[in-house]
Amino acid sequence: MIRFENVGLRYGMGPEILRDISLQIPERSFQFLSGPSGAGKTTLLRLLFMSLKPTRGLITIFGKDRSRISRTELPHLRRRIGVVFQDFRLLEHMTTYENVALPLRVRGREEASYRTDVTELLKWVGLGERMHVLPPVLSGGEKQRAAIARALIEQPEILLADEPTGNVDPPLARRLLRLFIELNRLGTAVVIATHDLGLMEQVDARRMILAGGRLDIYD
Amino acid sequence: MTDLSVHHAEDQHAGKAATTQRAQRKMAPIVPAQNIAGRALVLVIAIMTFLSCLTFGAVTLVRDTASVWENQISREATIQIKPVDGLDMEAALAQASQIAGEFPGVKSARIVDRDATARLLEPWLGSGLNIDELPVPRLIIVTIDENNPPDFAAMRAAITPKLPSAALDDHRTWVDRLVAMARTTVTIGIAVLALMLSATVLTVVFATRGAMAGNGHIIEVLHFVGAEARFIAREFRHHFLVTGMKGAAAGGAAAVLVFIVFSWWSSRNMATPEADQATALFGNFAIGSAGYLGVVLMVLVIGALTAATSHVTVVTYLSDIDVRQPDAG
DSSP: OEEEEEEEEESTTSOEEEEEEEEEEOTTOEEEEEOSTTSSHHHHHHHHTTSSOOSEEEEEETTEEGGGOOTTTHHHHHTTEEEEOTTOOOOTTSOHHHHHHHHHHTTTOOHHHHHHHHHHHHHHTTOGGGTTOOGGGSOHHHHHHHHHHHHHTTOOSEEEEESTTTTSOHHHHHHHHHHHHHHHHTTOEEEEEOOOHHHHHTSOOEEEEEETTEEEEEO | OOHHHHHTGGGHHHHHHHHHHHHHSOOOOSSOSOOHHHHHHHHHHHHHHHHHHHHHHHHHHHHHHHHHHHHHHTTEEEEEEOOOTTOOHHHHHHHHHHHHHHSTTEEEEEEOOHHHHHHHHHHHHOSSOOGGGTTOOEEEEEEEOTTSOOOHHHHHHHHTTTOTTEEEEOOHHHHHHHHHHHHHHHHHHHHHHHHHHHHHHHHHHHHHHHHHHTTHHHHHHHHHTTOOHHHHHHHHHHHHHHHHHHHHHHHHHHHHHHHHHHHHHHHHTTTSHHHHHHHHHHOOOOOOHHHHHHHHHHHHHHHHHHHHHHHHHHHHHHHHHTTSOOOOO
């Protein structure tokens, strides 16, 4: 589904942050992306999300060469990728329901056509009661689940989550992990960027470790 | 589906009620309605529109007054006959008046009679003056059809050979000076208006960009959830068009109110010395339809300008969103 071949990235004239990265994310796969803080996990996720272009190497996403994807094509491809940001990025003037429905709303869909789906999904992530609450009132864990629900509402083929358990206590982290596993079982490929070793030990999944700009993969 | 859903199974009833409520409630706008920067933007736009409209009104007032001055002066010309030896003044006045009156474009030629001439000289020479004892020049006032003025050169050529002591003054010097002054005033007014409009444009542009700066995170989120650039630009354009129009309409309405108050004051004080003085200088305080049309036009232009600025800001933001440095991670 996504393929990197000798990908390198540098900002401006600075040193290379990522060097010779080669990886493949197959459909329905589950993997962790780990490494120390500042190793470039977020940058690698941004490359996966097409929010950055590599300075060298080849990235193929859904069978398309990244360097040939036009600006107008990007939004359509992005809808096939769900992203959970480390800082959630929920819009504070919108309720949980409205935040989760946002990806559908920006596609111009009528509210009546997605109301049930959004409500069901919010219940599934355990936010049925907090549907009409504004983000400032939500706890860290609730915000995290709202961000996950927003990433899932379009039933993406791949979910990228940046430190999804960084702001929650261990029991909730386990529940969120089970949510991701369940999602994976339903057919979505999952990439979780984390430096939480405890979390990784709970699942027998592929691990991609970033260190010094290079990536080591442990299947 | 998972234990998470089981956890909240009991919420189903509450969820249903909430869904019904949801159906009745309008979705929050994608761009938040107002924040402090947004309110400041409305205020700045209102103030700048108000000042621009006042300047525009003042310029139309000065322009109308200037054209009134010009026309009033050019409505009349004067023939002056100086007394010389052997000249029968009354006959000369009648002859000159007749010659002038025959010219096309002359409505009438009126001789300023002895009494009127004496009254004219009274401030300098006192009353009880016998005009015939003094070598006082006499005047004929020629009233002109403004739309079809006579040929003054031909008139002068017709009068001078017959009456060498007669001089035709078509007030050209005065008119030229007044016209020059009026035109200068209007030019200065237009320059002030141009400066005012430039200041308004720049203020609106910078205030809009300031208000947009607080919306960067919204553009980013919309971009990352797969919104197309034109969708994001349209949302912001619409929001800022409404904001701009609100401010501009408030400023324009305040300016129209000032115009109405002035014109009411001027009509209420009509025939009082103060009002006569003001009318003599500025004409009527009434702003013509051009003034009101200008206010409407300004409100529309400022609204469009605000929308265009937000559009450009969104497009610029989106074009460099993908090359910005990320947080280390």
